[in-house]
Amino acid sequence: MRAAALEVAGLSKEFHVRNSSGWGRRALRAVDDVSFAIPPGRTLGLVGESGCGKSTLGRMIVGLIPPTGGTIRLGGETVRASRSAAERRGIQMVFQDPYASLDPRMTIHEVVAEPLRINGLYSAGKVDRLLTQVGLSPDAGQRRPAQFSGGQRQRIAIARALALDPRVLILDEAVSALDVSIQAQIVNLLRRLQRDLGLSYLFISHDLSVVRHISDEVAVMYLGRIVESGPRAAVFGAPAHPYTQALLSAVPSVHRRDRTSRIVLEGDLPNPLDRPEGCVFRSRCFKAAPRCATEAPALAALDGDHRAACHFAEPTPRDRLARLAPADRPEEKTASKEDHP
Amino acid sequence: MMPAPLGSWSMSFAALMLGTILAVIVVVPFLPFYDPFEQDIMSGLLRPGTEQDGRFYVLGTDFLGRDMLSRIALAGRVSLMIALSAVAISLVIGVLLGLLAGWFRGPVENLVMGLADLQLAVPRILVVIAVTAVLGPDLITLTILLGLTSWVSYGRVARAMALSLREREFVLSATTQGAGTGWNLRRHVLPNVMPQMLILSSYELGQIIVIEAALSYLGLGVQPPVPSWGLMISEGQQFLEVEPYLSLLPGLAIFMLVAGAQFLSQRFTPEGAPDADLAAMRRRR
Numbered sequence: 001m002r003a004a005a006l007e008v009a010g011l012s013k014e015f016h017v018r019n020s021s022g023w024g025r026r027a028l029r030a031v032d033d034v035s036f037a038i039p040p041g042r043t044l045g046l047v048g049e050s051g052c053g054k055s056t057l058g059r060m061i062v063g064l065i066p067p068t069g070g071t072i073r074l075g076g077e078t079v080r081a082s083r084s085a086a087e088r089r090g091i092q093m094v095f096q097d098p099y100a101s102l103d104p105r106m107t108i109h110e111v112v113a114e115p116l117r118i119n120g121l122y123s124a125g126k127v128d129r130l131l132t133q134v135g136l137s138p139d140a141g142q143r144r145p146a147q148f149s150g151g152q153r154q155r156i157a158i159a160r161a162l163a164l165d166p167r168v169l170i171l172d173e174a175v176s177a178l179d180v181s182i183q184a185q186i187v188n189l190l191r192r193l194q195r196d197l198g199l200s201y202l203f204i205s206h207d208l209s210v211v212r213h214i215s216d217e218v219a220v221m222y223l224g225r226i227v228e229s230g231p232r233a234a235v236f237g238a239p240a241h242p243y244t245q246a247l248l249s250a251v252p253s254v255h256r257r258d259r260t261s262r263i264v265l266e267g268d269l270p271n272p273l274d275r276p277e278g279c280v281f282r283s284r285c286f287k288a289a290p291r292c293a294t295e296a297p298a299l300a301a302l303d304g305d306h307r308a309a310c311h312f313a314e315p316t317p318r319d320r321l322a323r324l325a326p327a328d329r330p331e332e333k334t335a336s337k338e339d340h341p
Numbered sequence: 342m343m344p345a346p347l348g349s350w351s352m353s354f355a356a357l358m359l360g361t362i363l364a365v366i367v368v369v370p371f372l373p374f375y376d377p378f379e380q381d382i383m384s385g386l387l388r389p390g391t392e393q394d395g396r397f398y399v400l401g402t403d404f405l406g407r408d409m410l411s412r413i414a415l416a417g418r419v420s421l422m423i424a425l426s427a428v429a430i431s432l433v434i435g436v437l438l439g440l441l442a443g444w445f446r447g448p449v450e451n452l453v454m455g456l457a458d459l460q461l462a463v464p465r466i467l468v469v470i471a472v473t474a475v476l477g478p479d480l481i482t483l484t485i486l487l488g489l490t491s492w493v494s495y496g497r498v499a500r501a502m503a504l505s506l507r508e509r510e511f512v513l514s515a516t517t518q519g520a521g522t523g524w525n526l527r528r529h530v531l532p533n534v535m536p537q538m539l540i541l542s543s544y545e546l547g548q549i550i551v552i553e554a555a556l557s558y559l560g561l562g563v564q565p566p567v568p569s570w571g572l573m574i575s576e577g578q579q580f581l582e583v584e585p586y587l588s589l590l591p592g593l594a595i596f597m598l599v600a601g602a603q604f605l606s607q608r609f610t611p612e613g614a615p616d617a618d619l620a621a622m623r624r625r626r
Contacts (some may be wrong), residue, residue, distance in 0.1 A: 062517045083387075085519045094519050105532045111511075113517035114528070210573035329389060 003076030004037035005200035006061070006091070007170045011035070011070035017273065028272050030056040030226040033070070038168070038217070041194060043201040045049060045215030045232070047208060047247070050161045051269050053224040054204045059171045062093040062201065069077040075167060085119055092166040096173035098153035108156055109141030115163040130159040133187060153183035155189065162193070172204045187214050208251050212236055217305070220244045221279040222310055223272060228313075230306030238315035240308035242287045245316060279310070351604065359601030362594055366421065369414035377415040377565055381406035386584055400590055403573075404580060409587075413594050416568040421598075423484050423563075424549040428542050430488025435495025436538055440526055442496070443503025443608055453500070457493045465490035466552055473561045483562055494541055499534050506530045543606035547599035554595055570595050 018024075025132040031053045038044045048054045059065045061072055061097045065082050072079045074090045095101040102111050112130050116122040128138035134155040145153055154174065161169055168187040171190070175183040187210060193199060205211050210219060212232060220243060228241040239245045246263040265284045270276060282292040291311055299309040306315065369375055374396065385395050385406040391398050400409035442453035469486045476482050506512060512529050520528070554571025556562035563569035565576075570591040577587025 064513055064517060088519045090515075090516060095510040095514065097510060101514060103511040103529055103533070114520075118519045118524060119517065156483060160514065160518075251458065 004073070005040040005075060006074075006202065007037040007073040008061060008097045009035045009071050009073075011057065011060060011072065012068050012181055013053075013060055013065060014068045029224050029275065030272065031060065031067075031239075033122075034226055035070075036217075036219055036225075036229065038200045038202060038227065040200055041168070041198045042216045043194065043203050043214055045211035045218045046202060046204045046221060047211050047218060048208065048221035049206060049269060051272070052221045053272075054221050055172055057221070058093065058172045058202065058204050061168075062087060062091050062170050064093075075100065089119065089164040090166055091168045091170065092159050092161040092164060093159050093170040093172060094154070094174040097177055098157060099177075101157050102153055104145055107144055108136075108140055108148075111145070111156060112141070112159050113162060114165060119164060121164075126163070131156075132161040138181075149182075150178050151186060154178065154186055158189065158193070162197070166199070168202065170198045170202045171240060172181075173206070174203075175210060176205060176207060183210060190214065201259070208236075208247060220247070223269065223275060225280055225309065227310070228308040229299070230302075230304075234303065234306040234315070238306075238317050240302055240313040240315045241281075241310045242285050243281050243313075244308075245287075263332065281310075323339055327331070355601045355604030358597040359605060362417065362601065363409070365414050365594075366417035369410055370418075373410045374408065375414070377407060377568060379407060384476070386580065386587075388584070389586055389590075396480060401586060402574065403587055404412060407552065412568045412573060412609040413570070413591060416570045416573055416591065417598070418568060419480075419563055419569045419593060420553055420595075422486070422550075423553050424429070424546050425481065426484045427487035427491060428546050430594050431511025431545065432495055432538060432542055435492035436499050436531070436534065438492065438531055439496040440503045440534065440612050443456065443500040443508055444522065444526060444530065446504075448480035453522050457496050464557070466555065469552075469556060470559070470561055473526040473556075478561050478564055480563065487552065491545055491549060494545065495538055498537055498541060502534045502537065503530050506533055512549075523617065540606050547603055550595060550599055555577050 011031060012029065015030055016025045016030040017028050019026055034057060036044060046054050046057070052135045056065060059292070062065045063079075066081055074087065079087050102108075106114070108131070109124075109127055110129045113122055113124075116126060127141065131138050131140060136152065136155055136159070140148075140152075145156070148156065158174075175186045175189075179185060191202065191214065194201060196227075201214070203214055205210060215232050217230065218232050218235040219226045220235070220241065221227070222243050228235060228239065228244045235244060236248065239248050242263075243265075244264050249263045263286060265285050265286075270280075270283050276293075278294050278296050279285070279288075279292040280296075282288045284290065287310070289311070294312070297309045297311050297313075299307045301307050302313060302315060323332075372437060380400075382405065384398075384402055385404050386582075387393060387398050387399040387402040387406075389399065391401060398410070400413065402408055403412065438453045438456070442450040465487070468490050469483065472486055473482065506529065507525070512525050515525055515529060531587070550570075553562055553569065554574065557571035558567045558575040560575070565571050565572065573591035574588045575592070577584070577589075580587050
């Protein structure tokens with residue numbers, strides 16, 4: 001079997017934050033024991049709500065935040081904590097905000113040339129080729145970021161990320177700030193580039209429909225952990241974890257049959273400083289049982305590559321999600337509010 | 342910095358004031374009558390616009406009969422030279438310390454900000470008076486002292502901007518592509534901080550001219566017979582009731598330079614600064 005383009009194992013990040021009293025510090029587990037592998041030329045979609053740690057995960061992989069535990073392997077080779085230039089080049093990132101990711105004082109040519117200059121690889125022709133590759137004219141190089149729209153800026157950011165010929169791109173909410181029509185163009189550009197260059201993507205997003213469109217595999221993150229992962233068809237077609245089921249039931253649909261029910265989660269994401277004991281999702285789960293409070297479920301295989309971290313995981317086809325709606329629950333859960341001091 | 346809500350007529354007026362005083366400073370020394378030192382007691386205290394012995398005194402003469410126009414022009418050169426040099430010194434110190442504090446944070450930041458607080462706690466005019474009392478009044482000492490004691494506003498603004506810029510995605514992106522601290526500071530942080538620093542410095546320029554004038558007025562700055570605007574005000578003080586123009590004219594010169602520079606600097610929104618995107622859009626529309 002070929003080595004995965006990107007493989008992370010047991011990746012964790014703890015931040016130490018001051019107590020509200022000002023005395024002492026507490027550990028905040030932003031990312032907790034995350035493992036996955038992305039084969040060459042494939043896309044892993046990473047889904048989760050705001051604050052679940054998906055951006056921290058992306059920034060650890062690209063080397064902006066040092067992990068507190070776990071390993072990152074690029075093409076089978078372990079990436080050290082203090083990265084060499086060559087190791088940095090292999091993994092590149094496209095950021096969310098196309099208005100903040102380009103230095104307003106630079107021309108587009110300078111923006112795209114910067115990574116080449118840092119690494120002593122600059123040639124004007126290469127910059128022009130990169131701009132052409134993302135669908136911009138090389139003439140655009142003389143203008144400044146303020147003269148471009150959000151979608152065009154994101155193309156420029158992609159060209160910059162491609163400058164060092166990476167094998168893996170981390171796309172952190174890369175299309176979330178764009179209009180829907182522009183999103184589709186950028187997603188199509190990303191797919192074309194993946195086909196042409198054999199890139200692997202870690203596509204981080206909170207937008208399920210975009211993730212569904214672009215991903216081969218999907219991982220769902222909740223409070224720093226992956227709670228479900230698997231091939232796109234399995235995760236979207238027959239979600240097994242209650243959180244995934246709730247997320248998918250909330251996706252707007254044009255089919256009337258699908259609109260009949262929603263699983264509505266109560267409460268907000270718990271304060272990560274005060275993670276529930278046992279299963280992290282139990283405070284909002286409609287399947288929560290006493291066992292969940294004592295025993296944290298492991299990410300266990302259900303069916304081939306389809307895994308879920310739930311004691312009561314059962315793959316449920318989407319059209320039957322309705323039966324799981326909270327109204328059917330035998331007992332009301334009570335734990336949701338206590339996590340908010 | 343404040344955007345410019347001021348109408349264009351006030352801008353033209355500011356430009357006119359600044360242009361007039363700069364023209365006086367630059368052009369007058371090349372005119373044939375220019376002599377700021379020649380004394381002629383017989384034609385002392387002539388009012389502006391007086392003609393005597395076949396010579397026309399546009400701004401009159403002082404109590405020693407020296408031509409006021411010539412003296413105001415030379416004094417302007419002296420004042421501007423001191424102020425520009427002091428601004429340059431403080432700009433370099435402030436930007437350097439501010440960027441290091443904002444970028445490295447931790448102990449560096451604490452040290453720099455502690456220094457800044459210390460500096461603010463002691464009025465700079467007091468520092469200059471104390472040091473001058475020991476070293477004696479001297480143009481170069483004065484310039485350096487003013488430079489060393491005026492860095493705080495640059496330092497604070499530069500630190501605040503560096504703090505925000507280091508988390509900007511274009512800086513993070515450069516970091517993931519192998520850029521080190523030096524690269525990021527030089528290529529991203531400094532260029533984005535400089536426009537604000539230049540706006541600040543036009544404000545500081547006015548401040549320093551006023552402080553230099555005050556010190557010269559006290560006899561601690563520029564020494565006679567070299568004129569400075571502050572010194573001229575001080576010399577004219579004893580004739581204030583009979584010939585107020587002796588003090589009013591150099592005072593007017595200070596006002597024209599300082600006010601002109603400041604009004605114009607508010608107009609100046611830096612091209613391409615992080616917050617200039619909006620300004621650029623406004624211009625295009």
